[in-house]
Amino acid sequence: MRVNTPADIASIDLDKAWRTLAEAGLLAMRARDGGAPMSSGVDVMFAVEELGAALAPAPLVGALLATELFTLADAPAALIDTLTNGEARYAIALSRQLDGLADASALAGVVCFGAEGANAALALKRDGEARYLVVLPLANARVLDGADPTRRLSAFTEAPVGEVVGTALSQDALDRWTALALALVCADMVGAMRQGLKEAVEYAKTRIQYDVPIGSFQAVQHMLAEMLVQTEAAASVTRYAAWSVDALGVAESLLAARTAKAYCGAATQVLSETLMQSYGGIGQTWEHVAHLRARRALFDRALFGDESHQLLRIADARMGRA
Amino acid sequence: MDYRENTDELAFRQRVRAWVTDNAPRNWRAETKTEEQMGALLRAWHRKLFEGGLVGLSWPTEFGGQGLTPTYEAILNDELGAADTPRVSFHAYLGRAIFTYGTQAQKQHFLPAMLRGDMQWCQGFSEPGAGSDLAGLRTYAELRGDKYVVNGQKMWTSGAQHADWCVMLVRTNRDVPKHKGISCLLTPTNVPGITIRPIKISDGSPETCEMFFDDVEIPVENRIGDEGAGWRIAMTVLSYERGPADIGFIATLKSTLRRLEGLAEETGRANDPEIRKAIARAYVVGEALRLNVMEQLSQRVAGKPPGPDGSVARLLLTQAEQTVRRLELELTGADALTGRDESDAFGAYLRSRTISIFGGTSEIQKNILANQVLGLPKA
Numbered sequence: 066m067r068v069n070t071p072a073d074i075a076s077i078d079l080d081k082a083w084r085t086l087a088e089a090g091l092l093a094m095r096a097r098d099g100g101a102p103m104s105s106g107v108d109v110m111f112a113v114e115e116l117g118a119a120l121a122p123a124p125l126v127g128a129l130l131a132t133e134l135f136t137l138a139d140a141p142a143a144l145i146d147t148l149t150n151g152e153a154r155y156a157i158a159l160s161r162q163l164d165g166l167a168d169a170s171a172l173a174g175v176v177c178f179g180a181e182g183a184n185a186a187l188a189l190k191r192d193g194e195a196r197y198l199v200v201l202p203l204a205n206a207r208v209l210d211g212a213d214p215t216r217r218l219s220a221f222t223e224a225p226v227g228e229v230v231g232t233a234l235s236q237d238a239l240d241r242w243t244a245l246a247l248a249l250v251c252a253d254m255v256g257a258m259r260q261g262l263k264e265a266v267e268y269a270k271t272r273i274q275y276d277v278p279i280g281s282f283q284a285v286q287h288m289l290a291e292m293l294v295q296t297e298a299a300a301s302v303t304r305y306a307a308w309s310v311d312a313l314g315v316a317e318s319l320l321a322a323r324t325a326k327a328y329c330g331a332a333t334q335v336l337s338e339t340l341m342q343s344y345g346g347i348g349q350t351w352e353h354v355a356h357l358r359a360r361r362a363l364f365d366r367a368l369f370g371d372e373s374h375q376l377l378r379i380a381d382a383r384m385g386r387a
Numbered sequence: 388m389d390y391r392e393n394t395d396e397l398a399f400r401q402r403v404r405a406w407v408t409d410n411a412p413r414n415w416r417a418e419t420k421t422e423e424q425m426g427a428l429l430r431a432w433h434r435k436l437f438e439g440g441l442v443g444l445s446w447p448t449e450f451g452g453q454g455l456t457p458t459y460e461a462i463l464n465d466e467l468g469a470a471d472t473p474r475v476s477f478h479a480y481l482g483r484a485i486f487t488y489g490t491q492a493q494k495q496h497f498l499p500a501m502l503r504g505d506m507q508w509c510q511g512f513s514e515p516g517a518g519s520d521l522a523g524l525r526t527y528a529e530l531r532g533d534k535y536v537v538n539g540q541k542m543w544t545s546g547a548q549h550a551d552w553c554v555m556l557v558r559t560n561r562d563v564p565k566h567k568g569i570s571c572l573l574t575p576t577n578v579p580g581i582t583i584r585p586i587k588i589s590d591g592s593p594e595t596c597e598m599f600f601d602d603v604e605i606p607v608e609n610r611i612g613d614e615g616a617g618w619r620i621a622m623t624v625l626s627y628e629r630g631p632a633d634i635g636f637i638a639t640l641k642s643t644l645r646r647l648e649g650l651a652e653e654t655g656r657a658n659d660p661e662i663r664k665a666i667a668r669a670y671v672v673g674e675a676l677r678l679n680v681m682e683q684l685s686q687r688v689a690g691k692p693p694g695p696d697g698s699v700a701r702l703l704l705t706q707a708e709q710t711v712r713r714l715e716l717e718l719t720g721a722d723a724l725t726g727r728d729e730s731d732a733f734g735a736y737l738r739s740r741t742i743s744i745f746g747g748t749s750e751i752q753k754n755i756l757a758n759q760v761l762g763l764p765k766a
Contacts, residue, residue, distance in 0.1 A: 266761045281764040286757030293756050294702045301679040302671075308390060327671045379670060380663035384648050387658040 068120040070352050082123040087151025095129050096149045106310035110252040117256025122215045126249045127179015131155035134187050137238040138198040138231030156180040158188040164370040169199045169227050181217040196234050199227035213364040240319045245310050246369050247322035251303040251329045254365045258336045261358045262292045265343040295332040302328045320382050327375035333362040388685045403466045406439050411472040426549035432473045433504030443502045450486045450498045456688045461634040468638025480627040481508050481554045484620050488612040511541040511555030519751050522565045528557035537603040547583050547596035550576050556617050569617035573609045590734040626693040633680050640673050650718050669711045676703040695759035698752040705743045712739035
């Protein structure tokens with residue numbers, strides 16, 4: 066399910082890709098076995114990085130986050146089983162700015178992420194102070210022409226009747242979920258950018274101008290070296306965020322995740338621009354993979370809050386609320 | 388990898404913290420006015436650390452070290468950085484040249500005294516004509532009988548004003564390719580013919596030195612490794628120059644950031660979203676550095692020797708330090724420019740500019756990454 070040009074997306078059998086995820090056990094990675102997740106945050110990070118590197122059009126991140134929401138809401142085990150074995154597919158409903166879970170009472174502008182093949186999306190419903198997980202049918206949903214063609218987005222065309230699942234979600238549970246969400250999105254960005262760098266380095270070794278490989282020019286070398294530094298730093302903060310999901314308390318884990326997202330968000334914009342630059346003219350063309358990497362990374366950058374969003378919350382955590 | 392310290396490491400950290408509280412000199416910045424006072428302070432501090440069992444933690448036990456993992460060096464550096472103690476003198480990575488390449492006699496003669504702090508050391512690599520192009524160095528050592536006669540000039544020999552000995556690179560053969568004609572000598576700094584002059588850096592402090600050599604005689608037994616093996620020795624030394632030591636930097640950055648958060652509060656700007664974002668941004672780049680260094684440290688603990696990817700951490704250190712010092716300058720505002728500021732924010736800002744120069748400029752670090760990590764062809 067590797068995407069190298071826009072044409073590849075249409076040629077990939079997405080149902081088959083989904084079954085592959087299910088059969089490989091990837092959908093069940095965060096299912097609980099005696100209270101503990103089957104796979105550590107770091108293992109999940111590796112899997113998501115691989116799919117990010119391939120620009121895979123399979124909605125693994127959305128599926129893992131849906132399972133996590135059902136689990137945190139204490140949904141019936143039989144229902145969770147249908148997610149982890151791939152039978153049921155849920156999208157994540159996001160606020161218009163993409164910076165968090167949608168509020169089911171205000172669905173105008175809401176975007177459903179990971180909607181490929183999903184027949185319902187998950188949002189939050191408030192009841193006084195309490196917040197519940199609510200399932201919103203995606204019947205008659207409109208597919209959006211989003212910036213990133215490798216991941217399907219859709220929007221509601223009519224106000225759906227939602228159904229509450231499980232028990233109220235505590236702030237701790239929601240923070241834990243946000244920490245996981247941020248770590249996984251960072252892993253997707255790191256995967257997309259690491260692979261992009263690898264390919265750009267190969268190109269610089271083989272593309273000849275002035276009778277020498279362009280990779281022998283210091284200007285090109287420094288551009289690629291800077292990409293390496295930013296990619297490795299992004300990978301380091303992401304790895305810690307993914308580790309902290311299981312290992313640290315909720316406040317620390319959320320701070321680690323916001324730190325990773327702030328770093329990756331800032332780095333990824335520069336990285337995707339530099340990636341397109343490193344190929345010269347061919348990197349600006351529709352058929353080339355560079356813009357697909359940039360599209361994926363720039364969507365990830367906004368997903369669950371961009372750098373600015375995270376920085377303000379990091380400041381709140383360190384300095385107290387403004 | 389697990390980012391948490393194990394029981395032994397935690398116990399060590401607690402021991403170091405208590406030891407530092409009891410033993411670190413207080414108010415030392417204000418009390419060391421002259422270079423002589425600074426030299427005496429650094430020497431006394433080194434001896435104290437040695438008496439406390441805190442020198443040579445990761446050196447092999449056969450050379451007087453404690454055979455511990457580099458994690459222990461990192462913990463020590465973290466605690467010393469957090470307590471703002473004087474710097475630890477340059478011994479650990481220079482000693483590595485001696486115990487890796489030296490003879491038995493050299494090891495016995497130098498290593499114990501080096502650990503105890505009886506010999507202070509500096510590194511004589513760069514020259515006026517050999518900065519980034521280190522292998523172009525021209526200080527010449529001519530073999531006459533059982534002595535080398537050295538003539539030339541070294542530059543950026545930090546700590547030379549306080550050092551008893553210098554690990555130096557000299558050219559011993561001008562007729563072979565430049566990397567192959569270099570040897571490594573251990574040179575006492577008090578012999579006739581050596582002149583040491585401080586170099587003031589942009590903030591006005593005598594941060595580093597230049598050394599002049601005029602017919603300086605060095606016994607041939609002070610050479611480490613074979614004649615012509617100097618480049619390889621230098622590369623080993625340089626690869627160990629960074630790593631756990633960076634943790635000390637990180638501790639300083641952390642405490643500076645806390646101080647700046649307080650400063651924002653005092654000056655009524657703690658609620659300005661732009662200031663809050665800038666502070667959080669400095670925290671984030673500091674974390675990127677810390678976490679990258681921890682990964683590299685964990686690879687070292689697993690037995691992987693330091694390699695060219697150390698330049699990643701070096702560039703992240705540069706990014707973090709320069710981000711924080713720019714922020715400090717901004718938060719200090721006009722006071723930093725009018726002389727009213729007592730925290731020396733402007734000096735700290737100027738000093739932060741040296742980070743992208745010393746130990747290999749940022750451009751050289753990128754060359755290393757491009758050629759040795761990414762495998763791009765040489766220009």
